[in-house]
Amino acid sequence: GVTSGDTGILLNNRMAYWHLDPAHPNHLRPGRRVRHTMNPPLVLKDGQLWAVFGTPGADNQVQINLQIMTALADFGLDPQQAAELPRWTSHVSGQYANYPHTGPDELIIERRFPEEVRRDLARRGHPVNMVGDLEAPCSVEIIRRLADGTLLAGSDPRRDGWALAW
Incomplete structure (x- = not known):
């Protein structure tokens, strides 16, 4: 901007x-x-900075940020591990954030998800669009602050980028 x-x-x-x-x-x-959908999370823990991250990508942003927050907070992954996880996004419109939604409904899922997960999603009626290993929409940059003040950074391999923290 x-x-x-x-x-x-x-x-x-x-x-x-x-x-x-x-x-x-x-x-x-x-x-x-x-x-x-612009929503770059700034996460506090006990009033102190815990993590900050963000991604471009219209309606995908909210979905990717949810996946990153889950990876960091629930699974304890470091920023680089979180950035490299297999990714999914649900597209309810070929035009994403536009209204009315006029595009096809599909779940984009990277090939690195286990085959049984992909099969189960399709069995449940999700129109699965499998893409390459690092081809899901969006990329993310992450900075995580440890309790001792150390900053860790991660950069998504889906795009050219660097994560720096000081």
């Missing part, structure tokens, strides 16, 4: 989601916030 002069107003491409149709959920009017 770009900050407008010294106003502190951050301009970004999510304002393109505004609509002039009063019946639309993203109808442009005073006091409204546009529906968007």
Whole structure:
């Protein structure tokens, strides 16, 4: 995004989601916030920074951030391990965040998930679209602060990137 002069107003491409149709959920009017998926988590534990991470990718962002938070908090993985895990995303629209959702419903899942998981998802009626080992949408950069203040960083191999922390 770009900050407008010294106003502190951050301009970004999510304002393109505004609509002039009063019946639309993203109808442009005073006091409204546009529906968007930008949500870079900043996680605190006991009032102290515990982790910060983020990813580009429209509706995929929320799903990827959930997977990263689960990997860090529930499974105790370090940032690099979390970034490299097999990934999935659910697409309810070929146009993602647009309304109405007009695209096909599919679950994109990387080939590194066990075969029995992929088969079980398909058996349950999920339209599975299997992609290559590191081909799921989005990439993530992660910084995790340990109790002693040490910073660990992880960078997703799905894109060129570096994770640095100091």
